[in-house]
Structures are given as C-alpha cells and as structure tokens.
Amino acid sequence: MTPNPTIIFGIRALIEAIESGSTINKVYLQKGLRGNLFYELDKLVKDKKIATSTVPIEKLNRLSKNNNHQGAVAQISPIEFYDLEKLIEKTIESEKIPLFLILDQLSDVRNFGAIIRTAECTGVNGIIIQKNGSAPVNAETIKTSAGAAFKVPICKVDHIKDALFLLEASEIKTVAATEKTKDSIFDVNFNQPIAIVMGSEHRGVNPSVLKMVDYKVKLPLLGEIESLNVSVACGAFLYETVRQRLQVVKN
Template sequence: MENDMTNIFGIRAIIEAIESGSTINKIYLQKALRGDLFYQLDKLIKQHRLTTSIVPVEKLNRLSKNSNHQGAVAQISPIEFHDLETLIEKTMESGDVPLFLLLDQLSDVRNFGAIIRTAECTGVHGIIIQKNGSAPVNAETIKTSAGAAFKVPICKVDHIKDALFLLQASEIKTVAATEKTEDSVFDVNFKQPLAIVMGSEHRGVNPSILKMVDYKAKLPLLGEIASLNVSVACGAFLYESVRQRIS
C-alpha cells in the first residue's frame, strides 16, 4: 500500500514541503548521505522531530518509481492533524461530555484503521498518537477505517505523557486498558469526561504511562487465551462507554 501514499522525492522538494507546513508521515533516507543540502534537510528533520528510516536504495527506487530521488523520499499524510489543546477546548465548549482515545505507540496500520472506525461509531471526540513510533495514517489506515480517518480528529503529540498532562489539567480523567490490575472495565465511570489509553500490540501500555493515569481497568477473559487483539479490546472499552452514556 506504500505506493498509494503521496510520495515526494528529492532533497530540495522535501525541504520545501517541510517549510511549507505539509504533514509528513515519514522520510526514507539512503545511508551515508552527504552535502550541504542534506545537512539542511537533516536540520529540519531534527527541528520538526520528523520520523525517518534508513533504507536500501532499492526501496527508494520503488517509492519514487525509479525517478531521481537523490537518496530521499518523503510520504505526505493524506489528512491534516489537529492541535490537541484547541480540540479539548472546542469539545468542552460544545457541551458534550469529552471522550478521547490515546494510542500508546500502536504500530499496526490495520489495527489503527479499525480503531478509528470504531471510534467514529462510538462518538470519540479525538484520537491522540505520538509523533514517533506510531502507525502512520496512510492509504491502508484510511481503507481499514472505512473513511472514518477523515471524520475523527487525530492529534499528534511529542509524547503521550504530554497529552496526559494536558487532559488531566482540563479535568478529563484517564483510564488505561491493562491486565496489570484487578479492576474491571465495568467498574469505570464512563459518564464523566474521560480519555482511554490503549497500548501497543506487543508491549501494552508503557509502565511510565500506567503510573500517570487516574484508573486502570481490564476486560474479563473467560477462555484460555491471555489477551485480545488491541482493536477488539478498544472496541469493548468504547462500547462500555456507549452503554453507560445512553442508559
């Protein structure tokens, strides 16, 4: 699905895209690039904290369709990301009871797309992801979301902790989905302003994040398998919220 993305290639073109404010998912770079123009690009990458990956030239050739990529290809996000502080203020002013979703370095684009789709169906006001280490919003994400990625505001933050601080300062409680607790999801009050934290596929919610949240909750598992797919678990949490809020 990478070829379905909007790719730009060439160091100068990528520099201009960054300086114009384009939302860039990732920049692919050839190893051992040198020169003044590359150093200018590298400075912008660090300044804007953009995600990069060092890849073989064969991948750059494929992404650029064998055009003159100069050792650099950037993938432009098909959506515009929202400012979290502005989104929180807008939600509070709307009179709705806020419901946010934080994804702690979720990496699989299909899981991400499925979660976005469920979030749209359950009235989530915004999804928050980390700039680095998170699944991108690409063509496959949008396809899996059934287009919901264009409907649910998505915010990028430098770190999930930044979002937690801001949400808690806005009197929005936070609950992490984790098996490292005895508390059930059914004991959480979802009628209050709330943000749900879901972890990555393999690690779950980061321990440092677990120390910050207001609540921790788990889903009861009655079979022999010890965990659920993260998008399924997220759906269960979100529909418990729906159940409580419409009752």
C-alpha cells in the first residue's frame, strides 16, 4: 500500500477507483503500455474525461515510490467537488449576495492554495475551475490553503465557458482581471451578484473567456513591473469586493 493516501497505482486499482466514483485529479500512464486491461483503463479515462499524461517509467516510480505500479498511477483528490448548478441555487436561496471566483487554468498549486485561503477569508461562495489544465487539489494545495480547501466549495466544469453560461442564466455578473483594458477595478460595482475571473500565471484570462464577461478591469500599477502575482491580484479583487459591501452595510 502506498504511503501517500492521494496516490494509487496499478491498472486494476485505477479502474476500480474510477468506477467507484473517486475524484481523480490526473492519471499517469507509462509510454508504450499495451494489453487488454490497459485498453480498458484508457477507454474509461477518456470516457470520464480525466486528465492524463503519458510519461516515462521513471516518473511513475517516483510518484508511486513503488516499482509494482504496472505502468499506471493516479492522483486522487483529497476533497469532493461540488455541482456548480446546485451551488448557485443554494447560494441564491441563502439571500446573501453571491460571490464566486473563477480560476481560468491556474497551474501553480501554491498560488491555488493561497487563493483558496483568501477566498475563505473573504466569504467566497464557491471557486470554479476547469477539469483539464488546472492546478490539482493535492496535499500541497491543502497545506498552502491552511485547510481552507475543506471549507470553500470547489466546482469543476468541462470548460470555463460552461460556468459563464450558468452564471449568466442566474443573473450573476462576471468581471475579469486583465491588463487588456483601460477600465479600473474601482469603477465596478461589486455590491451585486458577481463572479471574479482570474487568469493563469503566464497567459492571463483566455481571450475567448474575455469576450463573454460583463466587465474587464485592471488594478492600477504604479511601479515598473507590469503585473502582480495572481494570488496577490486575486486578494486585491476580493478585498475590494469586501470593502464595497461593508461600506453599504455601514450606510
């Protein structure tokens, strides 16, 4: 048995885990693997749209810390993911002003964990990520979040656009953080049902996503460096939301 509870290995073990409904972050398969059982696993992974990488045997040895992995290793998520549509309905029924956070293919687990921690502190109702291309919720994410990953609902969608359509149908406005605009964060009314979209560390928000949002805004940068770390920028957006909402309460 592997000493890491978020790692499982062995073709049959992976098949059983997937069929039982376990939340799989990613499956790693050995290059050149063949055989009927492998094809069964490969088909199952594709049908379930689970992120997969084909890797050398050396990486599988490191991940599993065991040479008896049969060419297949998987990372299991330590949390259960929420259904976005149900979470939106529950949030609206609570009569609180909805606040969601969309992470458009963020890749660094430490940034992800730091953002989850800030999201919990600022009352975010749910974090939305894409199934493929996003940082996983693993042990390092949990540690960096200071345990907040167990408190903030996290939803996975096939594509960020799917989330935008659902939010729009529920009359929740979307605002994207981007440098490709002249509009400032301080010009947006965050005291309304809203979802904040943050992009990946290197690319930012996907252009196709930017076309769909209601607002595109940026943070003022007074120094020579052209951008902030995404977790810092996210914190600024969330606390501007908190500031505006607290101001209304005081008045």
